[in-house]
Amino acid sequence: MSVTKATVHVCATISLLVLMVETVRAQSALALYGELDGGLAWLNNVGGRRQYKVTSGLIDGSFWGLQGFEDLGGGSKAIFQIERGLSMTSGNSLDDHPFYVGISSETLGTVTIGYQYDPIHDYLAPFTMTGGTGGTAFAHPFDNDNANNSYLAHNALKYESQSFSGLRFGGMYALSNAAGRFSNNRAYGVGASYQDGPLNAGAAWLHVSGVGSNESGAYDAMTMYGAQRSVFDAIVQSRDSYGVGVTYAFSGVTLGGAWSRSTFTEITDSNGGSEMPSMGFSNYELNAAFQLMPSVSLAGSYTYTKGSNQHWHLGGIQAVDRLSKRTDVYAEAIYQRSSNDAPALINGSDPSSSRNQLLVGAGIRHRF
Template sequence: MNKNILAVLGGTVLALTGADASAQQLTLYGEMDTSLDYISDVGGRAQYRADSGLIDGSYWGLRGTEDLGGGNAAIFRLERGFSVTTGEPFDDHPFYVGLQSERYGTLTLGRQYDTMYDYFAPYTLTGGAGGTAFAHPFDNDNANNSWLVSNAVKVASATYGGLSAGAMYAFSNAAGRFAQNRAYGFGAHYDGGAFNAGVAWMHIDGRGASSVGAYDTSVLPGAGLVPAEVAVQREDTIGAGMSYALGDVTLGAAWSRSVHTGVSSADGGAPLPSVAFSNYEVNALWQVTPAFTLAGMYAYTNAAATSAAHWHQGALQAGYQLSKRTDVYTEAIYQRASSGAFAMINSCDPSGGRNQLLVSAGVRHRF
């Protein structure tokens, strides 16, 4: 971030927190996450690396609220991701503006999280304490939010008797091709105190078919099950999850299925096998002390395709809070693929075979 950008941000903060501060609030916030990793097999060789964002992607953001009276407000959110280790910027965080009502809910417009992330992901460990490396293979259900949705209009209800729901529509923005690279979905959540549950569904037409549409291209098993960047003619994803708190231990379970048909290479358009993933996960989080947490999960993923493949994945994580804003962590993730498939833990390059182990230690700071 150069001095000119800092000057603009500083001026914006001063302007919006000046004379009208009682009606308008602006918050500058963010997070930095960096780690040292060991990966047992990347293309047949061990890898040692300095990493950024292994649990949470590092980012900075601005969040604003203007009181409109009567329990209503105008809101906006602007975030930008970056690599702590290289300084590279990432377009992996939301930008949106909207209206909020204490009585009815929220309407937002912009580049946003989809309904799978909002209503299903919290019951997976990748959508909670575990973070990036705990995602299901290829993040096929988007529980780790590998892809945000552009051109999106999203509504989220207020909570009534523990129940809340939401829906989203994302435009293709292509003239004469209204259904080319568009998306829509819905989700619902129940908060019963110790017991919580959620369900979500997303549908995408013509994913990656245009650069101005709802979603970027995806990554799926290509020829020989080697990971490939692809466009997808039709994609449907559904997920359901639940959690139950027993004192200091929270137990969770999640299931999802994503079906990808009309798959083609993003480079050249060559047809590739359609694929349907089914993911099954159980997880647990133990708050050992107010500062110390342990988390673990096991997930099984089956891919029905021209060549069927499946993956087993187990993971453990320990975190210790040094202060309100700073914590340290260590984690280990092991993945084993079926014969003929490649192990590829999320955030890692593919292994040279069926097995891959990631061991990491890192530090996070929030501001």
């Protein structure tokens, strides 16, 4: 009789342990995911010559990632995300995706710490073509407002609220990490978005100071402005970017618009170190997306950018055919025309030798 009781006790204990393991599993999750984007492109003028090239990330940068959470109880959970960008053409890894860990609460919002996107990405970019369906080549000249995520913030603390009747808001502070130089190479900004049925709107502001003044700070000078060095061989110490955007959806059509302003001050020549004039860019964009068929969508945009003494016109169109839930093919054409004294440079490409540049491309994307 005692053996039977012992056996029952052992079986009950094993069953309880199994139940506890299954409960723990149910309270946490881990996902491996990513995207690969490769294609072909033709440009009419790169340094005075035509260019044919294999592309990586013509719309979205290719990457892989790990994301997970652990339920902490009381409506809270620990979260993390690790992503690594990569080039489909060279195989090189890229630091263009976030790494962070944090705590999320159903009532209090989410706090994260790490290498992260800024409020421009979170609250303004979704209303632009480059931050929405269009991707890389539709970025405003030199990605001056960072709507295409040319750089992320190191040492960043972020907060994002839960939704209050469609309203969300948040902010970021990226520390300099320099002893005795708290304000050198730091960044901070805020943003908010609102959704009410078919109407969506958002606004954001970001300030960056002392860029590259220390190696452990919020931004590295080469990373932040590397894409512009072929045109503006300069180091920028301070910048402000801000803007607003709105979209309205109806009957398979989404109409949108965005305005942003970026100012760059404390500019020095990267060779001689001499001071250079401040620069400013204002971007005015109109965009639209159409769901032509269940698997086929069409989108386009026009942006006028006014610089300090220069201007740019940027227009493009893009078609996407979803072959499955994970795979699609796309084609696009983007044209940029600048004023006589300004370079034409479609984002992700090398500059034209004239005031015009045309890109025609096609590719395939797969998500896993």
